[in-house]
Amino acid sequence: MPARAQRPRLPETSEGQLKAKHAWNQGMTGKPRRPEQTAAVETCTAESCGTPASGPRPAPRMVQVRGAADGAAAHWYCPDRCAALARARADLRSIPMRSGGEAR
Numbered sequence: 001m002p003a004r005a006q007r008p009r010l011p012e013t014s015e016g017q018l019k020a021k022h023a024w025n026q027g028m029t030g031k032p033r034r035p036e037q038t039a040a041v042e043t044c045t046a047e048s049c050g051t052p053a054s055g056p057r058p059a060p061r062m063v064q065v066r067g068a069a070d071g072a073a074a075h076w077y078c079p080d081r082c083a084a085l086a087r088a089r090a091d092l093r094s095i096p097m098r099s100g101g102e103a104r
């Protein structure tokens with residue numbers, strides 16, 4: 001027997017439903033949140049974060065992260081979060097993609 005949460009939800013599209021919803025939330029239609037409030041990853045504000053590693057270490061504690069492909073340029077990043085994100089991005093980009101999308 002399916003649990004209550006698994007029951008299909010019917011869309012609230014009728015005039016009465018929309019009116020009731022509007023009354024319930026006191027007419028508020030909602031304002032979209034600003035991108036900086038919704039972003040899963042906040043933008044780094046460090047000036048030299050992400051600069052190519054061809055130059056010297058731009059700031060103390062900056063970490064050099066390799067590029068995705070062999071021979072791809074490495075870059076300098078902030079030690080913790082930015083470096084982790086850059087490593088993850090490089091890892092994801094180094095995954096070989098099958099040609100033809102999801103075809104098997």
Ligand SMILES: [Zn+2]
Pocket residue numbers: 044045046049050077078082
């Ligand atoms: Zn950073």
